[in-house]
Amino acid sequence: MNKLAFSLALFFIWPGALVAASIERIDPPNWWAGMHNQDVQLLIHGEGIGGYEVKLDSTDVSLQAVDSTDNANYLFATLKISPSFNKEFVTLKFEKPGQEAIAYQYPIFKREPNSAQRAGFGNRDLIYLITPDRFANGDTSNDAFAEMGDELNRSKEFSRHGGDLQGIINHLDYLEGLGVTQLWLNPVLENKQPKSSYHGYAITDHYKVDPRYGDNALYKKLAKKAKQNGIGLIIDLIPNHIGHKHWWMTDLPSNDWINFNNTFSPTNHMRESVQDPYAVEADRKQFADGWFVASMPDLNQRNPLLANYLIQNAIWWVETANLTGIRIDTWSYSNKLFLSQWSDRILAEYPQLNMVGEEWSTTPNIIAYWQKGAINADGYASNLPSLFDFPLQASISPALIEDENWNTGLIKLYKTLASDAIYPNPSALTIFADNHDMSRVMTQVNGDATLNKMALTLIATLRGTPQIFYGSEIAMQHPGTESHGAIRADFPGGWVDDSVNAFAGKNLTQEQSETLAYVRQLFNWRKSANAIHTGxxxxxxxxxxxxxxxxxxxxxxxxxxxxxxxxxxxxxxxxxxxxxxxxxxxxxxxxxxxxxxxxxxxxxxxxxxxxxxx
CATH class of the missing domain: 2.60.40.1180 (Golgi alpha-mannosidase II)
Known part of the structure; x- marks a missing residue:
C-alpha cells in the first residue's frame, strides 16, 4: 500500500468485514520517525470514541498516554515512536466491551535527509508578502465551490477574486528576477467562512489547504518549485484564534477549548497590559482571552491538549512542505507561557528555523519584551527569534514626508534606530514599510514615487531582514481610501483579461516601470552586499x-x-x-x-x- 493510501486513513473492523467507521478523523494525519521529540499526540474524533480503549500492534511504537475529555466524541492518544521504526504505518486498535473493535492504520513516514538542519530565513534574504487571492489566478477551475460559501466577484473588494497557488508557481521566475529569496503567503489553510474569507485569518481546518487555492499537494509543489528558484516558503499561522465555522465549533473537544466559555467577549487590545507593572489581572485576561471579532473564537492555550495540538500543527507543516520559516499572527494575544513552549518545541526540532511574530506596537520596549534573550522585569523568557519592527515602520513615512524640524522629519527615523539598545538582537528583527494590514507605502508618502523608492532603499539597507508587500515594486497605491480590500488589490497581470501586466512589463506607466527597474537592481545588488546583511x-x-x-x-x-x-x-x-x-x-x-x-x-x-x- 502506498503513502497516499495510508494518508486517506482507512478504517476497518478488527477482525471482520469492512464497515462504516465511527472515527471521523485523526489529527495530525501522519507523523515521522526520527523527530527530536519522539512523542506525538493524536486527536481522535468520532461518535462515542471516548469510551474505547486504545491498543497498538508495534514494538517500535508505544502508547504513552490516553486522555479523554468531557466530550465522549474525543480521545487524545500519545504515541512514542522509536527512531528505528521502519514501516509505513502503525495499527491503532480501538476496543470496547460489547462492541466490534476498530483498527486504523496510522501513517508514520521517514524524514527527509537533514530535515532538522534546514536553514531558516535571515538577513541575507528578501521576504515578499503575497495575499494569494489577489496575486494571480493560475487555475480557474478552483475559483469557487458551492459548499465553501463566499462568492467569487472581482468587482467587490471583500469577495474572492480567484488568486491561487498555481498562480504563484507560474510567476516564480518573476519573483526570482525581482531579488526575492523568501515568500510569505497570507494563510492558505481552509477558511470556510460565509464572507470575507479571502484574507485567510479565520482557519476552519488546520490540516487542509483551502481548495480555492489548490490542495496540500500543490502547496508542497509550490515549496519545491520555489526552492528550485532559490526561494524559501514561510507559512503564516494563527495560534490565537480560529474561524467560527471551524469543524471544532459543532463539536468542541472540551468545554474549555474556547475562551470565555465559547461566548464572544472582545479583546481590549491592551498589549501593554502583558508587562505593565500596574495592570490588574482583569485587563490582562481581557487582552489575551478576548476575541478579535465574533467570527473568530479565541483559543484557550492553557488547555495542554489544545496547546500540544497547535504546536504539532506547526511542526507538521514545516516537515510536510519543507518550509523555511513561520510568521505568527497576533503573537502577544495568545497565552504567553504557551508562546514560550510553542517556539521552544518548534526550535528543538529545527534549531536553525526562523520565526517572526506580529506584535503591532510602535513602542520598542513592547517589541523587545517578546524577543529571545530579553531580560524582563517579570522574569518572562521568550524563545522567539524575530519580531516585525513596527516602531521602525511607523517612523519611515513621517521621516520622508514631514518638514524638517527638531522633532519632525528624519529625526524620527534617527531616534527610532537610536532605541535599538533595548532589543536583545536588533539585527534579527524583520523590517518593512508596509504590509497587508496598513496603507501601502506609496499611499503613505502621498503618491510620491521618489519617496516610495527612498523608503524601499531604507528597507534594503538598514539592519534586519527586509520584507516588502506585493506590488510595492510597481508603486501600487490606493488614494482616497484605507479599505483593506483596496490595500489588498489584485496584482496587475495576474488574470488573463488584465490590460496591465506587471509580470510582462506591459502597459505600465513610466513611474511604475522605473520603480520596477529600480527595485530589481536594488535587491539583486543586496544579495551580494555582505556588510548590508550582517555588518x-x-x-x-x-x-x-x-x-x-x-x-x-x-x-x-x-x-x-x-x-x-x-x-x-x-x-x-x-x-x-x-x-x-x-x-x-x-x-x-x-x-x-x-x-x-x-x-x-x-x-x-x-x-x-x-x-x-x-
Whole structure:
C-alpha cells in the first residue's frame, strides 16, 4: 500500500468485514520517525470514541498516554515512536466491551535527509508578502465551490477574486528576477467562512489547504518549485484564534477549548497590559482571552491538549512542505507561557528555523519584551527569534514626508534606530514599510514615487531582514481610501483579461516601470552586499534634510545617504569622516560613478543614494 493510501486513513473492523467507521478523523494525519521529540499526540474524533480503549500492534511504537475529555466524541492518544521504526504505518486498535473493535492504520513516514538542519530565513534574504487571492489566478477551475460559501466577484473588494497557488508557481521566475529569496503567503489553510474569507485569518481546518487555492499537494509543489528558484516558503499561522465555522465549533473537544466559555467577549487590545507593572489581572485576561471579532473564537492555550495540538500543527507543516520559516499572527494575544513552549518545541526540532511574530506596537520596549534573550522585569523568557519592527515602520513615512524640524522629519527615523539598545538582537528583527494590514507605502508618502523608492532603499539597507508587500515594486497605491480590500488589490497581470501586466512589463506607466527597474537592481545588488546583511551600523544625526549611515564589516563599507532637499547637496569631507574609516572614494552602487570624497560628496536631490567606500 502506498503513502497516499495510508494518508486517506482507512478504517476497518478488527477482525471482520469492512464497515462504516465511527472515527471521523485523526489529527495530525501522519507523523515521522526520527523527530527530536519522539512523542506525538493524536486527536481522535468520532461518535462515542471516548469510551474505547486504545491498543497498538508495534514494538517500535508505544502508547504513552490516553486522555479523554468531557466530550465522549474525543480521545487524545500519545504515541512514542522509536527512531528505528521502519514501516509505513502503525495499527491503532480501538476496543470496547460489547462492541466490534476498530483498527486504523496510522501513517508514520521517514524524514527527509537533514530535515532538522534546514536553514531558516535571515538577513541575507528578501521576504515578499503575497495575499494569494489577489496575486494571480493560475487555475480557474478552483475559483469557487458551492459548499465553501463566499462568492467569487472581482468587482467587490471583500469577495474572492480567484488568486491561487498555481498562480504563484507560474510567476516564480518573476519573483526570482525581482531579488526575492523568501515568500510569505497570507494563510492558505481552509477558511470556510460565509464572507470575507479571502484574507485567510479565520482557519476552519488546520490540516487542509483551502481548495480555492489548490490542495496540500500543490502547496508542497509550490515549496519545491520555489526552492528550485532559490526561494524559501514561510507559512503564516494563527495560534490565537480560529474561524467560527471551524469543524471544532459543532463539536468542541472540551468545554474549555474556547475562551470565555465559547461566548464572544472582545479583546481590549491592551498589549501593554502583558508587562505593565500596574495592570490588574482583569485587563490582562481581557487582552489575551478576548476575541478579535465574533467570527473568530479565541483559543484557550492553557488547555495542554489544545496547546500540544497547535504546536504539532506547526511542526507538521514545516516537515510536510519543507518550509523555511513561520510568521505568527497576533503573537502577544495568545497565552504567553504557551508562546514560550510553542517556539521552544518548534526550535528543538529545527534549531536553525526562523520565526517572526506580529506584535503591532510602535513602542520598542513592547517589541523587545517578546524577543529571545530579553531580560524582563517579570522574569518572562521568550524563545522567539524575530519580531516585525513596527516602531521602525511607523517612523519611515513621517521621516520622508514631514518638514524638517527638531522633532519632525528624519529625526524620527534617527531616534527610532537610536532605541535599538533595548532589543536583545536588533539585527534579527524583520523590517518593512508596509504590509497587508496598513496603507501601502506609496499611499503613505502621498503618491510620491521618489519617496516610495527612498523608503524601499531604507528597507534594503538598514539592519534586519527586509520584507516588502506585493506590488510595492510597481508603486501600487490606493488614494482616497484605507479599505483593506483596496490595500489588498489584485496584482496587475495576474488574470488573463488584465490590460496591465506587471509580470510582462506591459502597459505600465513610466513611474511604475522605473520603480520596477529600480527595485530589481536594488535587491539583486543586496544579495551580494555582505556588510548590508550582517555588518555593523553607524549613523550621523540628520542635518539640513540629509541623513547618512554606514553598514560595514572587515571587507566592505557602504554609505547610504538620504537627501530630502529639492536641490543637489554636497556634504563636506570633514562631516562624513566619522563614517568613512579613512576611505577616500565613493562609488555609486548602480551608476558606478566614483567621487573623490576629499572634495565632498555630491548627493542628488530627493534621493537615497548608496555608495561603496574605499
Amino acid at each position: 555593523q551600523m553607524h549613523h550621523l544625526a540628520p542635518k539640513d534634510g540629509v541623513y547618512c549611515f554606514t553598514r560595514f564589516n572587515a571587507q566592505e563599507r557602504w554609505l547610504i545617504c538620504l537627501n530630502k532637499n529639492t536641490n543637489d547637496v554636497t556634504l563636506p569631507f570633514a562631516q562624513l569622516t566619522p563614517l568613512l574609516d579613512s576611505g577616500k572614494t565613493a562609488t555609486h552602487f548602480l551608476s558606478q560613478e566614483a567621487q573623490n570624497l576629499t572634495q565632498g560628496l555630491r548627493l542628488k536631490a530627493r534621493a537615497a543614494d548608496v555608495f561603496r567606500i574605499q
